[in-house]
Amino acid sequence: MAFKKMWLNINGANRMFACDPVKDSLADVLRRLGLTSVKVGCGIGVCGSCTVLLNGELVRSCARKMARIDEYSEVVTVEGIGTPTNLHPVQVAFMNNGAVQCGFCTPGFIVSTYALLLKNNNPTREDVREWFQKHKNVCRCTGYKQIVDAVMDAAKVVRGEATIEDIKVKLPEDKEYYGKPLVRPTSLAKVCGLADYGDDQELKMPSETYHVAMVQPRLAHHAKILRIDKEEAEKMPGVAKIITAADLKAAGGSNVMAEANFHERSTVRIPSRKVLAEDKIYRYGDVVALAVADTKEHARAAAAKVKVEIEKLPEYLNFLEAAMPDAMRIHEDTPNIFCKQPVLKGVGLDEPSKVAEVIEEAPYSVEGSFYSSREPHLSIEGDSVQAYFDEDGYLTFQCKSQGVYSSISRIGNCLGVPTSKLRVMMNPTGASFGWSTNAGDLCLAGAAAVVMQAPIALSMSYEEHQHFSGKRCPCHSNGRLACDDNGKIIAAEFDFGLDHGAYSWGGDDCFTKQARFAFFPYTIPNVAGLCRVANTNHNFGTAYRSYGSPQAYTLSEALMDMLAERAGIDPFEFRWRNIGRPGDTNINSYPFRQYPMEEMMKIMKPYYEKAVAEAKANDTPEKRRGVGLAWGGFNVTEGGTDKASAAIELNPDETFTKYDTYQELGQGGDIGSLMLTLEALKPLGVTPDMIKLVQNDTKLCPDSGMSGASRTHYMSGKATMAAAEQLINAMKKPDGTYRTYDEMKSEGIPTKYTGSWSCTSVDGLCRLDPNTGIGDPSPSYTYCLNLAEVEVDTATGKTTVVRFTCVDDVGKVGNLAAVNGQAFGGISHSIGFALSEIYEDVKRHTNIASCGVPYIKDIPDVINVIHYERPDEVGPFGSSGASEAFQSSGHVAVLNAIYNACGVRIHEIPATPAKVKAGLDAIAAGRKPEVPAKYFLGSDLYEELEDIKANPVKYEGEPDFFRSLGGSTSEKFF
Structure with missing residues (x-):
């Protein structure tokens, strides 16, 4: 190993160092010199997180070896663009447009933007998108829209058409903060490259x-x-x-x-x-x-x-192989199919096979088999842990x-x-x-x-x-759906086979989501369904946003479109006739907890009509245009046993410290906690600068639960309200004024209070009955109605989403920028899921590019998100959940749009150009595109349902239904 002494001009100053020019990359050297704004994500130059300016040109520094760099070259990193006390307009614009979420990619984007504006200070939005596409800047959180917004704002300041103050979010003078797009507390460190992520800590x-x-x-x-x-x-x-x-x-x-x-x-x-x-x-x-x-x-x-x-x-690398009768057991203690959940309703509850009779005698019915793929999460930052x-x-x-607390339970x-x-x-x-x-x-x-x-x-x-971390579970499914002459659904039948990979943990929870979200939020009187989960020898299944429900919608929303076509009814109208309305029940035989469906469809209708008209106007033989719909939604909280705690303390300087484990992973745990605390302490007239957050340390913070199940804002919010109420009551004097810290101390009144809240206070919650699927597990839900507009290139089969519209119900919005970020980001993941993302070939799917991560040109610049703000009846300040519904079913809207555009229905995602082209070629040759035969999922659906009916298991109900294994506690883990 031969070392070389070198000089570089870094951020305007000459700096000397020694390096191995053959082995060391520019990123290695810069990070050793303390410039840890230079993040290394992929390590091969396909994510852009390590972007720096080298002699005036953008380079991805992780892929540029020092042997290729001349001495005294000029390097610019984020640290040379702006500091916390002297921010560049680009940094301000990113903070104030919601363009900073997890922040790992942010320094690379800011350097890239800085370079763009040096060359072109008056770019169009398409110029910006072309620039980031060319330089491979990837963001997995935002969906890119807010980043382009930030660049356009920064360009105005650079041109002198606006001031820094003009592009900042204004704090409301009336201190009504809730629902406003306040800037995230952690964003300043992120835009300056000063947030130390895992590898920086190392x-x-x-x-x-x-x-x-x-x-x-x-x-x-x-x-x-x-x-x-x-x-x-x-x-x-x-x-x-x-x-x-x-x-x-x-x-x-x-x-x-x-x-x-x-x-x-x-x-x-x-x-x-x-x-x-x-x-x-x-x-x-x-x-x-x-x-x-x-x-x-x-x-x-x-x-x-x-x-x-x-x-x-x-x-055995998929469910179908593991389910074969001659397959050996992967784990000796259990059959490969290790759990089953039936769903029975109407005539199916008394005699499951009667559902088949209803379908076969119906005026209109359709059937299909579908596959949703093993989707990789593809966060730009990988994995790094320090322990001591x-x-x-x-x-x-x-x-x-x-x-952080559930991690302790899982370590056991x-x-x-x-x-x-x-x-x-x-x-x-x-x-x-x-x-x-x-x-x-x-x-x-x-x-x-x-x-x-x-x-x-x-x-x-x-x-x-990539090989170590879990993935979204692949799923094979068969289903049938039938309606009457008026287009009202009369029966549904489904059979899901969920591939949970090598390890079983959580699989017998994940597969219940198909039992709950197939055909959500429609009302169907007769149902016979079965969900099965199996071990295979592929990567294990783990949580991924909208955990378990995209697999359900892959089947149900495709069948909805297919049945609408069979009955000769417009797909929007068909859904309108079948959505749940007050008094209707879901497939689990309980009323929907909320009924926002009609209002949401009314909001969507003009967008749908405009999209249909524009698709017809722009459709050509070379570029086919189509429109697709998909209803979606997800549960809020982990159900009847869910609980959360949070603490608030009055400080000597009359400020407040909030303690919680609202885990911040880019979704807004920092701003979410701040918004809740501001609202809960509103009687005291607090402002954002008066609140300090201490978060996500099990030694210092009470357990607010996991950031999952769209639960954290809801559950932590209720706990925050309880803590604030105690503190406010303790501070309140008989005359209605409030005690100071010194007065509290002098009177011996505690200054710190912990509040807790549990779903046990919500009436009627119960798990799905393991013998029937009847149950009402969640106090609230989020709802999304998705509209995708696509263009299919008939020469190549490539699909481009040209516009996406989503009408949602997340209750009262807590922070507008954060909720929009979850919406845009979830939609971008859904588009990737539909068209490109996959982890299957372990020799090839080793990085974000080979796994099909969407770059900016793969996501439309026009994403419309319309919040139908129906205040939640139970949630904090009317809020519900805000993340997972946005990734539940958007992929099927894209798939339905492809069919609407060119007549090719994709049954097994992703809808790669090759698959779409094969369908187009079949149509051109006068053949029907190939569809999968009915999958063999282990045995006949009705034989399984009859066996379950004949051999019921004891139903314990909430809350004591866990068996503790392997030294774990009896805590609820999801």
């Missing part, structure tokens, strides 16, 4: 910190481990230890991650996932050992030298987590450390969208810290993270 850990690399063999999807040879690896430079499962057990750990059963029909009896694989590999991303060394480079070199001998076993024992002896994790006793001595806190986080609900990465980091009894830093390359 750079700044103490010198005695060990660095840890995974030994991830990637030899097979399913195999016996015959031998782990670590002899050569242990002799590598700087290596302290190669840790295997035996070492963790010797240190007192069980090596078994905690699991719990969510469903009475689950056949799982033994926790299925080890921290470190010791006897078998169950999937391609399993980790068998950890290399611990003095540097990251040494740890990685050592990990590469560990040899793993295996004996390959049969590999703190000053009070807590095993402490600095990490990315959607539930696998590390040999009592859960009462585990501390989890969030680093500034570059998004997750669900994958960080799983604590497998924390278990690895904790294992290294426990075995070494020293601080450690574990980081993964993006490819390692």
Whole structure:
């Protein structure tokens, strides 16, 4: 290794350093020099988070080796563009347009924007989009619209047509903050490149910190481990230890991650996932050992030298293979199909097969088989965890987590450390969208810290993270739907097969979403349905925004369009006739908790009519235009056992500190908590500068629950209201004025109060009955009606979404910019899900580009989001949830639009150009496009339903339905 001394002019100053010009990238050098605004996401130059200016031209610095850079070259990073006390207009514009969410991509976008405005200070919106497309700047959070808005505002200031003050959000003088687009508290650090994410924290850990690399063999999807040879690896430079499962057990750990059963029909009896694989590999991303060394480079070199001998076993890479009668058991304690949930209603409740008779005798009916793919989350930031024992002896994790307390429950006793001595806190986080609900990465980091009894830093390359982290569950489905002569649906039949991958944890919860959201929010009198979940040898299923429901809508919203066509009814009108109205029941035989459907359709109708007219006007043989609809929605809260706590403290300077675990992953945990606190303390006349947030540290904050199930604003909001009410009452004097901090202290009145709220206070909540599917699990829901407008290139089959409109009901909007961000971001994920995103080929799907992440030109610039603000009856200040409905069904709106445009119905997503072109070619040749045959999901639907009816299981109801396994607690985990 030959080092070279170099000089670069960095942000206007000449700086000297030594580097390995062959090995080191420009990003490596800049980050070592402390310029950690330069983020490394993909590591191969396809995400743009590392963008800097080099001699006046944009480069992706992670892919530019120092050997290709001349000495004394000029480099500009965000740190050279603006500082917290001297912001550039671009930084101000990003903060005030809601263009900063998780913030990981933000420095790269700001540098890219700065370079654009140097060349063209009067760009059109399309100029901006072309620029970001060319320079591969990717944002996974925003949907891009707000970023383009920010560039246009910044350009006005650069041209002198506006001032900095003109583009700032104005605080309301009347202090009515709720619902306004206040700037996020964390955005200033993010636009200045000063937010230290996981890899930045690793750079700044103490010198005695060990660095840890995974030994991830990637030899097979399913195999016996015959031998782990670590002899050569242990002799590598700087290596302290190669840790295997035996070492963790010797240190007192069980090596078994905690699991719990969510469903009475689950056949799982033994926790299925080890921290470190010791006897078998169950999937391609399993980790068998950890290399611990003095540097990251040494740890990685050592990990590469560990040899793993295996004996390959049969590999079942999808539900259909795992469900075959001759398939071997992947886990010895359970059949591959490990849980089933029926849904029976009307005649189906007494005799399931009567639903088939109703369908077969109906005037109109359709049937179809569908597949929704294994969708990768594709957050730009990968995975990095630091672990150490703190000053009070807590095993402490600095990490990315959607539930800091639930992470403790999931670790359980696998590390040999009592859960009462585990501390989890969030680093500034570059998004997750669900994958960080799983604590497998924390278990690895904790294992290294426990075995070494020293601080450690574990980081993964993006490819390692891609194979290690879970994905959205793929799902095969069969269904039939029937209506009468008037277009009223009379019966539905469905059968879902959910692929939960190598590990079962959570699968018997995820599959209940299909049982709830198939044909939501329509009313259907007769239903016979079955949901099944199976283990396979592919990547395990985990949470992803709208967890479990997109698989349901893939079937139901396609069948709605197909039946509308069969009955000769416009798809908008057909939905109008079948939406739930007061008194109607959902497929689970309970009334809908809310009935916003008519008003939402009234709002959407002119947008739909305009879209249809424009599609007809712009349709050509070369570019076919079409329009597609899809209803969607999602539950709010985890149901009857959900609870949350938050605390508020009056400070000596008469300001307030708010304590909670409103986990901030880019969705707005910081601004959400601030908005709730401002509203709850409104009688005291507080302003945003009077509130300090202390968040997401289990040692300091009460448990507000997980950031998932669209629950956090709702549940944490109710807890915040309870805490504020206690504090206000304590501060209030008999004359109606309020005590100061000193007065509180002098009178011996506490200045800090914790409030809690539980869904047990909501009447009538109950889980789905495991024998019938009857139930009412959630106090509130979010609703979305989606309209996609597409253009299909008939020469190539490529589909472009030209406009997207969404009418939603999220209750009262808490922060307008944050809710819009969730809407635009969710819609962009839905478009990607429909057209390009996939994780299937483990040799090819290793980074965001190969997995089909949407770049800016893949997402329309025109995204209309219309909030129907019906105040929620129970939620805080009328708010409900605001995230997951936006990703529930938009993908089917796109698929329905493709069919409307060119007659090709995509049954198995993503709708790649090749699939669409094959359908077009079939039509041109006078053939019908190919459709999948009915999937074999393990046995006949009605035989299964009759068997379940004959063999009911005990229904415990809420709340004591968990069986504690693997040292876990009986806490609710989702």
